[in-house]
Every structure is written in structure tokens, then in C-alpha cells.
Amino acid sequence: MVTDMNEAIALTHVHPRYHDIWIGGHVREHSWAWEHTGEALSSTPSNKSKFPPWITFPQRQSFNCLSLHNHASSPKFIESKCAKRMGYACEEG
Secondary structure (H helix, E strand, C coil), X not given: CCCCHHHXXXXXHHCCCCCEEEEEEEEECXXXXXXXXXXXXXXXXXXXXXXXXXXCCCCCCCCCEEXXXXXXXXXXEEEECCCCCXXXXXXXX
């Protein structure tokens, strides 16, 4: 679960060879949520923190999983097809 921009930036630096990594977001009942906690994930970024950093506003057009995209050294959340193969980040605890 990525909770702020500092974590998102850190993940793109820890895994620089990965262009996209799974981070555990999933569409549940027409809204984005973190898979393991069920906590809601806003589909619009905060004006102050710019978090979550969506590359575009989520459309939910059969792309039901969330990945972190390393976009020009700036992390972006992007909707992806769940069957797409890519690296992933896990949260300990």
C-alpha cells in the first residue's frame, strides 16, 4: 500500500529497472481500494500533496489492477490489466 508521494518516489528508485510494478490496488464495487486492507483509494489527487499520482483520471475500463509507473522519474499510478506480467512490491507486516 503506497500512502504518500515519498513512498511512491522511493519505490521507483528501489526498482529503477522496472517500468511498472504492481502495488496492490484493485477495483472493488466500482471504486479503487487497496487489496489487502480494503481501504479506499481516491481517484482524484489532492491539490496540496498531488497524491495519489494518477497518470490520468481512472476510467475503470476493464483495467482493474493498479501499478506504479516510473514516468520520467516521476511516479504515476496507472490502471493495468490484472493478467499483465510485471514485478511487484510487497508490504511487510
